[in-house]
Amino acid sequence: MEGREKRSPGYGFRPKLMWNTGVQEYLTRAYGAKQFDAICDALMRPCINSTLRVNTLQASTPEVIEQLYNVFRKNSMIMGTHRVGSQVQGLDESGQKQWLNSNTEGANASAEPNVEIGPNFPSNMTLKDGSAASTILESRESIDDKYRRVSAEFPDFSCWEHPVLKDVVMVGGRGPCEVDCRGEAGASVKEVVVSRKCAEAVLRGANVFVPGVLACSQHLEEGDVVAVTVAVERPDGGGGWSVGITRGTTLESEHAVIQMEGSTRSNYFIGMGRMMMSRTALFREIKGVAVEMTKRIFDLPPFHGVLEGQIFLQNLPSIVAARVLDPKPGERILDMCAAPGGKTTAIGILMKDRGEVIALDRSHNKVSDIKNLADEMKLNCIQAYKLDATKSVTQEPHIVLNGDTISPSKSSSDSTTANFSQAQIDSIKQPRHVSMSNKQSGTTTSSLSPYEIKAAARKELRRMKNRLASDKAALQRIKSFQPQSFDRVLLDAPCSALGLRPRLFAGEETLETLRQHSCYQRKLLDQAVKLVRPGGTLVYSTCTLNPGENEAVVRYALDTYHFLSLMPQEPRIGGPGLVGGLDVFDGMSYKEWLREGEKHLVQRFSPGASYDTIGFFIAKFSVSLKMGQSRDDII
Ligand SMILES: C[S@@+](CC[C@H](N)C(=O)[O-])C[C@H]1O[C@@H](n2cnc3c(N)ncnc32)[C@H](O)[C@@H]1O
Numbered sequence: 001m002e003g004r005e006k007r008s009p010g011y012g013f014r015p016k017l018m019w020n021t022g023v024q025e026y027l028t029r030a031y032g033a034k035q036f037d038a039i040c041d042a043l044m045r046p047c048i049n050s051t052l053r054v055n056t057l058q059a060s061t062p063e064v065i066e067q068l069y070n071v072f073r074k075n076s077m078i079m080g081t082h083r084v085g086s087q088v089q090g091l092d093e094s095g096q097k098q099w100l101n102s103n104t105e106g107a108n109a110s111a112e113p114n115v116e117i118g119p120n121f122p123s124n125m126t127l128k129d130g131s132a133a134s135t136i137l138e139s140r141e142s143i144d145d146k147y148r149r150v151s152a153e154f155p156d157f158s159c160w161e162h163p164v165l166k167d168v169v170m171v172g173g174r175g176p177c178e179v180d181c182r183g184e185a186g187a188s189v190k191e192v193v194v195s196r197k198c199a200e201a202v203l204r205g206a207n208v209f210v211p212g213v214l215a216c217s218q219h220l221e222e223g224d225v226v227a228v229t230v231a232v233e234r235p236d237g238g239g240g241w242s243v244g245i246t247r248g249t250t251l252e253s254e255h256a257v258i259q260m261e262g263s264t265r266s267n268y269f270i271g272m273g274r275m276m277m278s279r280t281a282l283f284r285e286i287k288g289v290a291v292e293m294t295k296r297i298f299d300l301p302p303f304h305g306v307l308e309g310q311i312f313l314q315n316l317p318s319i320v321a322a323r324v325l326d327p328k329p330g331e332r333i334l335d336m337c338a339a340p341g342g343k344t345t346a347i348g349i350l351m352k353d354r355g356e357v358i359a360l361d362r363s364h365n366k367v368s369d370i371k372n373l374a375d376e377m378k379l380n381c382i383q384a385y386k387l388d389a390t391k392s393v394t395q396e397p398h399i400v401l402n403g404d405t406i407s408p409s410k411s412s413s414d415s416t417t418a419n420f421s422q423a424q425i426d427s428i429k430q431p432r433h434v435s436m437s438n439k440q441s442g443t444t445t446s447s448l449s450p451y452e453i454k455a456a457a458r459k460e461l462r463r464m465k466n467r468l469a470s471d472k473a474a475l476q477r478i479k480s481f482q483p484q485s486f487d488r489v490l491l492d493a494p495c496s497a498l499g500l501r502p503r504l505f506a507g508e509e510t511l512e513t514l515r516q517h518s519c520y521q522r523k524l525l526d527q528a529v530k531l532v533r534p535g536g537t538l539v540y541s542t543c544t545l546n547p548g549e550n551e552a553v554v555r556y557a558l559d560t561y562h563f564l565s566l567m568p569q570e571p572r573i574g575g576p577g578l579v580g581g582l583d584v585f586d587g588m589s590y591k592e593w594l595r596e597g598e599k600h601l602v603q604r605f606s607p608g609a610s611y612d613t614i615g616f617f618i619a620k621f622s623v624s625l626k627m628g629q630s631r632d633d634i635i
Helices: 002-007 021-031 033-043 061-079 140-153 196-203 254-259 316-325 342-350 364-376 422-427 450-469 471-476 511-531 551-560 596-601
Strands: 050-054 089-091 097-099 159-161 168-171 190-195 213-216 225-231 269-275 289-296 311-313 332-335 356-361 382-386 399-401 434-436 486-492 532-542 564-566 602-605 616-623
Touching: 021 033, 021 511, 050 061, 050 316, 061 159, 061 168, 190 196, 190 269, 196 225, 196 269, 196 289, 213 225, 225 289, 311 342, 316 342, 316 486, 316 532, 316 602, 316 616, 332 342, 342 356, 342 364, 342 382, 342 486, 356 364, 364 382, 486 511, 511 532, 511 551, 532 551, 551 564, 551 616, 596 602
Parallel strands: 190 225, 332 356, 332 486, 356 382, 486 532
Antiparallel strands: 050 168, 050 311, 089 097, 159 168, 190 213, 225 269, 269 289, 399 434, 532 616, 564 616, 602 616
16 A cells, blocks of 8 residues: 555545435445445445356357457457557457457556466366366466466456356456556656546446546647546535536636545546547547546456457346346246346347347337347347336226136237237137126126127227237337236346446435335336236346345235245355345335345345445245135236
8 A cells, every 4th residue: 555655646546435324324224334334345346357148049158258368369469468558449450449458567567467376266267278277277387387378378368157157258357456647757647537427437447438528637638648537426515416527627727726626536546548639629529539548447358349249248146137037938028127138138048039028118219229239139039118117017908708808918929919819819700799898997798789799899809900910010009018928027127226336426315215216116016016927937136235125125025915925046146135124214114124034035246245246136036826816816
């Protein structure tokens, strides 16, 4: 630490996570002070290893590992193996932009190779020559030989197959690294101040894009070396938060000095970069890379544009959630809150692209993202629709034949998805004793003459046939789905996202917003429960630490729907759920969490735990019909 202070006077990565006071007290009570501190510490850092889910319909895990090394090798040849102060991206022969690792100079450059071996070396890492590292762990001499060879060729890069999830490639990152923020001969360098969101992306491996820049030194020219710091929200004195700087500010101006008074940006130094445009252009342009990062406090490889369609960069718990759902080829699955489609595509791949995956999102643009991702991954089983999932269960009239309600279609080949199968329509072509009833109006036509009944049936038939005929258009107009019409439903609910990493500020959420999230989640869950068929499966997940959106929602589900029960999960990588409860939200009926026997049936990923993931929560329910219940209980 002392050394770092000497090398980077005044600047360093010493963030402190700011919370709303009520939320901080609540979470401290929920986790205990020590664990909450560890969580905060982890939240401010990115996960050190990136996880890439392999599209196993397009490539195998060893093939992807081999190709990643090839990408790296190719880039090394373009830029030179040791890139002192080099750009982090380069163009290959075909003009494709490829990623490069950097940080081989300055404080971080050392004689020590960066591929780890020994106690921390992943024994299942596949080496450049295709052999698994585990095969060489027998003799110290062979380890050293391999180590030297791999390190010499790939000084900054290591990747390996996940020990449990065979379709996941882990790629090693580093940090926090010491980065010298001084210019040549110790001169102070110019500075660019970026927004918090931008900084969080940079910590995950991105460069600085134009909209992320808030302020910079005067007279900046293209090619200049700059220190990149972050303006993080701080109390505004009126009970709110403010970043204290307006976009376009010149740091040396009197205005900036006043605006940034009390700014802690020197504690939020995230690395060094090279200007890709002048200061004037920076505030004139609306997009493009503004600063290319050359030395990073956290050095994670970016994967944008790498092996497109074959890999998907996804947080490990999200990969686990799709596995826990356990979709089978040929089934009909609903992903209720699906964009950008990470879990939807994982589900499609697990189903070997056979069956039906319906993906919903309430945002039109996000639905396009899902469709694009499905296309990129060459998955045909996915259909994505814009729909408010809080209104996803059909409330339409039922058709009654001989006193029987025609049940909604559960056929996975029913292309209208929301309505009736062709077999059901055919069955009313020759009705003998047909009665049409509308549950809402309560009208019945059983007293009509046979002619009138037939006429009514024909009219109904025409209506349904029209729907089928305009199949494509009907799909665009999907309004809702019949109850019990899915084998499995995934509700990856919108949430406070307090588990996402890296996070440099957590003050937006208040106890009231947390309460609102949990109410919304219960509303979505009410719909999800109705859409699963008896015998089917429902998975509920969030990326938040808030037990009120996790365990309390599970409690609500179990207490409200007695035909739901928690199921064991496979694979199991996270820890147990929280037992007990907290009386924080006045007037909220569900502040109770899990009971002792339930805690091992959910999966809770805690930032700060050894598996080093984002915070995440997964519960898996089976839907059954219990004694004394009828299907109507869940319609
Ligand atoms: C946690 S994200 C889903 C992430 C996604 N499952 C994945 O793995 O890529 C939650 C999503 O729910 C969507 N959403 C929020 N409210 C919704 C609603 N009422 N109906 C449908 N989607 C909704 C948001 O637009 C957001 O994309």
